[in-house]
Amino acid sequence: MKQMAVVHELYSDKEDQQTGPAVTPCMPLAMACAGERVRIVSLAGGRGMRQHLSSMGLNVGSEIEVIRRGHPGPFLVASGDTRLAIGAGMAHKIMVSPV
Amino acid sequence: MSRSSDEILVALAGQPNAGKSTLFNALTGARQHVANYPGITVEKKTGNYRFDGQKIEVVDLPGTYSLTSYTQEERVSRDFLLHEKPAVVVDVVDASNLERNLYLVFQLSEMGIPMALALNMMDVARQRGLRINIEQLSHEVGMPVVPTIGNKGVGIKDLQKAIDQISKDGSAPQTSLRLDYGKAIEPVLGRLEKSLSEDVILAARYPLRWLALKLMENDSEAHRLVSEHATNKEDILSNVARERELFQTEHEQTAEQAIAIRRYQIAGGIVERCVKREKKERRTLTDRIDQVVCDRVAGPIFLGGVLFLMYYLTMKIGGEHVAPWAWKYWSMLRDVIAGLLPAEGLIRSLLLNGIVDGVFAIMNYLPIFLILFLLIAILEDSGYMARVAFIMDRVLRAFGLHGQSTLPMILGGVVVGGCAIPGVMATRAMKDQKARMTTIMIVPLMNCMAKVPLYVLLVSIFFKEHQAVILWFMSLITLAVALIVASVLSLTVLKREESEPFILEMPPYHLPTITGVLRRAIERTWLFVKKVITIIVAVAIVVWVFITFPGLSKDRAAYCDDQVNKATETFMKKIGENNPYAELLAGPGLKEFGRYWDHYKKKKMGAKGKEAKEALKEKFSRENPEFFKIVNKGKGLDGEKDQYAKAAYAAYKKLDKKLKRLDTARRKEVVHVSFAGSFGRFLEPVSKLAGFDWKVNIALASSFAAKENLVATLGTIYSIGEEAGGTLADTMARDTAETWTPLHALALMLFVALFPPCIATLIMVRVETGSTKWMLFAAIYPIILGFIIAIMVFQGGQILGLTALQVMGFLSLFVFAILAATYLAGERSAMKKHRTVEI
C-alpha cells in the first residue's frame, strides 16, 4: 500500500505538469492494487474499442474493483456483478482514479 | 425470404451467455450449442414451434453486448433485425446482471421492433439475493417482461404466450420506451431526425430516431446505409459531421461517449427502482473459487491437475478400458457387414478393405473422443474454460497467441488426441484477429486423434521399453514447435493483422447440466463421425484404386493363378481319389469350404468356455455336417471318427497356408506395380533423406486426405490378410525388421506430427479465414517444416551415430532453447509496449 501511495503522487505530479491543474489524480488501471476500488477516468483505444468496452460495462465514470492484479497476465476486475478479465496491455490504457 | 405469410418470425437477441440458445432449445426443442463461455453461438440458427396452431419461426442470434458494428456477431444480429424485420424480438436478459443488459435493451428498442424481455437466470438472481419487481420493470421499459429459468424450462409457456400476444397486437405499446438522452443530445437528435425524414427512401426503410442516434454515434454501418440509400447523402453526412464536431467542442466529449453514459445512467436508475438487494453479499462463491483458481501460483497448478486428469481419463480409462470394450461390439458389427458383402472379387476388396475397415479403424477411437469432448464440455459449461483462457493468456501472449487460443488448442489435441476441425471452429469466439489467425495456423500441429495410432504403432514396434516417454516427448515437442511457429508467424506473415487487447467476461460458476454437456459432446463427436463416413470413404476409394490398378501384367497374373492351381492340384492328389470327400471339395466346392473353414476358425477363436464351444460346433455341424467333420479333424458331432475327413483336414491345412502366402505375395506385387507404388518410388530419392521408403510415401500421401488413413494404408500395403485384424504391428515388425531402425520411426513420427492438416481441416481453415491463400499456406508450411526436422533427425542421427533416444534428447534441448528464447523475446517486446503507453 505504501508503494502505491508513492506511485499515485508521482502520477498526479505528472498530470499537473502536463495538463495543468488536474482535478483527480489518475493512473492506468495497471497500477491499481488488488482489492482497490477505482473509477474510470478515460478509455484509450479506437472508437470501436471504446464502444465495446462501454457495452461490457466499462465506461467513463463507472466504478470497478480490482479483484486480481495482472503483471504478469490479465487483470481481473468486477464491474457490478460482472467479472471481466482485462489484458495487461489494455489495463495500461484505461485511466482510473481511486475512490 | 420465402417465409409463408402465416408464419411469425421471432428473433432471440441478448448479450453473450445470457441463455439465448438455452431458451431457443426450450422453445423449439432444438439442439443448439449451449455453454458457459461467452460467444458460443456465432451464426444465427432457426427453429420453430407451434402455439395455438400458429407456426412460430424462431431465430437464435449471436450474443452481442451492443449493436454497433464492432464485431462480426454484432453485424450479423443487427443486419438481421434491420433487414428481416421480425415480428417480435425477444431480448434475453441476464437477470443477475440487469444493469449491463439493459444497455442492449435500449438499443434494440430503438430499432422499433415489437419487443418482449425474457428475464432469464432468475435462479441466479435469486441466489444473489436480488429481488426484481417485474411489474415495475415492465412498466419502465414499456414491454412485457417474462421471468424464465432457461435450463429448467421455467417460464417457457408464459414466454410463448407473450410472444403470441405481441404478434397479435401488432403495434403493441412497445414503442413506449423512449430514452431521454437529455438536454445536450435530444435537440441534435431532433434536428437530424427532421432532416432525415425529408428523405423518402430512408424514412420508409429505417426508424429515423435510431438512424439519427447511430449517425451521431458515428456508426460506420449507419453511414453506409445513408450513402447507399439516401438521395442527398452528401448533405446528410456533412450535416452529421458538423453536428458531431459542434457537440464535441461544446461538451468536451464525443457524442457517442455522451450517449453511452446516458444509457448507463438510465439503466442505473431503472435498476435502482426495480431491484432490491436482500443480502449484500460482497464475495460470492464464484469470487471465492476464483481466488484459488486464478491465483498466480495455485491457478497454474490446478490447471495442470485438470489437464492431467483429462489425459488420464481419456487415454488411460478411455483408451485402455472403454475403447477395447467397445471394440468387441465394433468388430461384431464389422463381421456382420462383412457377411453381407458380395463374397468375392474386386468389389468385396474395395468395400471391405477400403471402406469398411477404414471406417471401423476410426470408430475404435470414438469412445476416447466422446470422453474427451464430454470433459471439455464440462469445463466449458462450469465456467472454468474462461478461467483457463485467463490463466493461459499471459504465457500465450508472449508467442503472439491469446488466452482464448487455449480452447482451440485443447480441442486440437494439446494434451491428448483431439481433432483439428472443432479446434479451428472454436477460434470463432476470438475477437483478436491476429491471434485468431495464428491459432488457426497452429491448431493442426497439435496431436490429433488420428496421428496417435501411428505413434502407438511405431512405438510398440521400435520403442517397446519407452512407450510413455516417447508419447510425452511427442506431445511436448509438438507443442513447443507450435508455439515457436506461432511466434514466427505473428511476427512475419501475420504482422499486419489487427490485434485486440484481451477482454473476456468471466461467467459465474455453475454446475454443468447433464443435457447441455451431452449435447455438446455428442455434437462434436458427430462432426467427427460425419467426416469419417464422408471424406474417408471417398479417399478410401481413391487410395484403393491407386494401389490396386493397373494391376499385374497378364504374364504375372497367369503365373500367380498357375501357382494357385498347382497348390490345389497337390491338395487333391494328397487326399486321393477314393476319398469320399474329394468330390465335395472339387471345383467350386473348395471355395465354399474355404469360407466355411475361415469362418469356423474365427468363431472358434472367439468362443470362450466349454458351453460356447459346444454350441458353436452344433451350429456349424447343422449348417454342413460334411464340412464340419473335416474342420473338426475328422470327428463328427457324435464323436465318430472318420479317417478320410481327417486326411482332408491335414491336407487342407497345408493348402490354406500355402494359399494365404500366395495371396500375400500377390498383393504385395500388385501394390508395387500400382500407380501409388510408382508415385511412392518417384518420391523415394528425396524422401530417402528423411528415411522414408516408397511404402511410407504412399501412406503419407493418402493421409493428406485424412490422417486416419495413415495406419489404414500402411495396413493395406503391408497386406494383412483380409480376415486378420489388429496384428499390423506384427506384420510391420516382420516386414521392416531388416530395413528400419528406431531412427526411421522417430523421423516418421515427427514428420507426421507436423505434416499438413487433412483436407477436412483445410476446408475448415478456408471457411474460418475466408481465404484460399491462407488455406494453401496452412497446407504447405508444415510439409517444409516437418521435412526439415525429419531430415535433421534422420541424417543427424546417422552421421553422428546416435541412437533414436539420444537424438530425441538433443532435439528437445534444441527446441526448448529456441522456445525459451522466443518466450523471453516476446515478454520483452510486450513490456516495451506497456512502457511506451505509461510514459
Ligand SMILES: Nc1nc2c(ncn2[C@@H]2O[C@H](COP(=O)(O)OP(=O)(O)OP(=O)(O)O)[C@@H](O)[C@H]2O)c(=O)[nH]1
Ligand atoms: N442457472 C441458470 N443457468 C442458465 C439459465 N439459462 C441458461 N443457463 C446456462 O447459461 C449458460 C449459457 O447459456 P447459452 O444458452 O449458451 O447462452 P447464449 O446466450 O446462447 O450464449 P452465446 O451463444 O454465447 O451468446 C449455459 O451453461 C446454460 O446452461 C438459467 O435460467 N439459469
Ligand SMILES: [Mg+2]
Ligand atoms: Mg448461444
